[in-house]
Amino acid sequence: MDAENSTYGNGSEESDERPVELSREIELDSGPEEAWRALSEEDGLAAWLGEDVEADLEPGGAIRVRDGDGTELDGFIEAIEPERNLTFWWSARGEESSRVVLELEPAVAGGCVVRVTETRPLRALERELAEITGMFALP
């Protein structure tokens, strides 16, 4: 990630950085093949990711999601690996981009697990950590 021009943090890899990372998972009774259709097709995504989804599902392709509350999230596809993962970046207007990784794993009894991890770019993370640690005056 591009840390150039960053005025926050000391740049040390070893510092006590707590990544701002959100992770959730859900177990599906359906197998990876069925679940993948809901991740890899525009209509499939539109059924659950937002009210309205436009996506060009290939690396570099654009993705636009309109959320239930009217928020529009714009971004692009980073990677797509059949029945394994879909990775994209998105952001609401004027907000920091975040990276979303949706992973698919086969589970016992023919089902599968869908795991989502959403993280924010390094620069925002550094700024937030500075604010949090500053607020609490950690040594």
Add this chain to the structure above:
Amino acid sequence: MNVDTDLSEGSAGALFAVLADRNRRRIIERIVDEGPATATALSRELGITRQGVAKHLGGMAEAGVLASTRTGAEVHYRLVPGALEPGTEWLTRVGREWDLRLDALKRHVDG
């Protein structure tokens, strides 16, 4: 997760520990959405034991995330302004969004 050890007072880590537990997230979300609440009301609404709620509330009050006000026999817990800003506010909001989306995904695929 043990509230007593994870929510040590005044550390940045305490804020993340608060939201690492699903029931604590639910308590925070309920208070964020609908305002101050008593342990009894939270226990009833969220289906968590009264004892469990009391333990979480105590831990989060010690961590400086929640503050309490006694009115007669009732103790209301409210969010301390700014306590969850900025990173954890994002975690709460985005986490809730994904909870809804993944539920919708399950309904769509399995339904």
